Amino acid sequence: MGPPSGQARRRLPKNPRACDIxxxxxxxxxxxxxxxxxxxxxxxxxxxxxxxxxxxxxxxxxxxxxxxxxxxxxxxxxxxxxxxxxxxxxxxxxxxxxREPVAYIEGSKGFHALDLDLVVDRRVLVPRPETEHLVDWLLESLRPAPAPLMHILDVGTGSGAIALAVAKARYEVQVTAVDASEEALAVARHNAERLGLDDRVTCVRGDLLDGVALPPAGFDAIAANLPYIPSAELDRLQPEVRDWEPRAALDGGPDGLVYVRRLIDAVAEGEALRPGGRLFLEIGVDQAQAVEQLLRDRAFADVQSRLDYARIPRVVSGARPE
Known part of the structure; x- marks a missing residue:
């Protein structure tokens, strides 16, 4: 029997839900x-x-x-x-x-630990994996937990990466983070507050050791990621670095070691580092031998270098004699 008069024939879909798609x-x-x-x-x-x-x-x-x-x-x-x-x-x-760095576009960069997320912008260098080797070596050098309060100095702190990584890893440390740039210090302070570490990380404006209040017995360790790119090489850097990152944080003078040399001399001539304490310096390619010699010339003991992930000597350290 056909459909009732006036009613159009229609066929239902096999899947009733098909008409909804x-x-x-x-x-x-x-x-x-x-x-x-x-x-x-x-x-x-x-x-x-x-x-x-x-x-x-x-x-x-x-x-x-x-x-x-x-x-x-x-x-x-x-x-x-x-x-x-x-x-x-x-x-x-x-x-x-x-060629703006992804870290600047996102406004942040992870460092050393998955939950150590640092705010970064053009006021500071982008934290790099190579610097994590310095942090690891410094942490290895500290007295094992539980330990009495230890004092650490981070020279040229930038975003605060080294200072904050050390403070996060060890609750028995008080870190002083110094930088010549007030703009960089504003970023470091903000990061310390965000991470809840501002009670143990103090940011100070100063040129290397100038303006830094010394603990009575000196710092247990001093870390520094100072400008180490030779001036003549700056224009050959990748655009992300050359055109976006702060040049003052990159330019290490004619041989790249102007600030490294000044810091070694200042530590050797003063009481900033306690006897037995270590100075840790991040360096550039082909600078390890020269920096090791600078430390030995100033009577630092147990001078060593460590390689980065690319097997390049990236961190040099020496101890103040006991």
């Missing part, structure tokens, strides 16, 4: 990109410009734009992103193509 036209599909496609396109653009770790940078920026963790992108590869999703990401990509 809108069909996407080819034009609409082309107006959207998947997470996978957008990461691939952006990585290619970055790589073509000579940006190191192009894929990693693309992931960082897309995760920030979408408000998710970077690892979340791996389970959303087929997620479609419309124009609204891509608008914010497009601006981040534009900044990275101008």
């Amino acid at each position: 809108p069909r996407m036209s080819e034009a609409e599909r082309r107006a959207r990109w998947t997470v996978r496609e957008l990461l691939a396109w952006t990585s290619e653009r970055f790589a073509a410009l000579g940006i190191d770790e192009a894929r990693v940078d693309a992931e960082h920026l897309l995760a920030r734009s979408l408000g998710c963790a970077r690892i979340d992108l791996y389970v959303q590869h087929d997620r479609l992103l419309d124009e609204d999703d891509r608008a914010g990401f497009r601006e981040l990509v534009r900044r990275r193509l101008a």
Whole structure:
């Protein structure tokens, strides 16, 4: 029997929910990109410009734009992103193509521990993995816990990376963080407050040891990541460093060792470092032998160097004689 008069014949879908799913036209599909496609396109653009770790940078920026963790992108590869999703990401990509460091774009950088997240901007250098070797060696040199209160000095603190990593790792330390730049100190103070370490990290403006109040017996350890790039090499640095990071924090003078030499002399001639305490210096490529000799010439004992992840001597240390 046919349908009642005047009633149109219609066929129900096999899946009743199918009628709730809108069909996407080819034009609409082309107006959207998947997470996978957008990461691939952006990585290619970055790589073509000579940006190191192009894929990693693309992931960082897309995760920030979408408000998710970077690892979340791996389970959303087929997620479609419309124009609204891509608008914010497009601006981040534009900044990275101008060679602005990802840390400045994001406004933060992890250092030494996953939960040590430092605010960074153009007032300070971007904390680097090489400096973590200095922190590790300094921590190894301290008396094992539990220990009496120890005093540490961080010279040229910048964002406060070394001072805050040491204070976070050991509750029995009081750290003085000194820098010649008031702008850098503002960043370090902010980081200390954010991390709840401002009661044990004191930020002081000064030129090397000038302006630093000394503990009665001297500091148990002194750390320094001073400018060590030779002046003639500054213009050959990567654009992210040369054009964006503070030049005063990079320029180490003709041989890169102007500030390192001054600090070694100041520590050797004064009472800032207790007998047996160690001075730790981050250095540049091919500077280890010269810095080791500077320490020996000023009667430092047990002078050693440590390699970074690239097997380059990156930290030199010597002890004040007992």
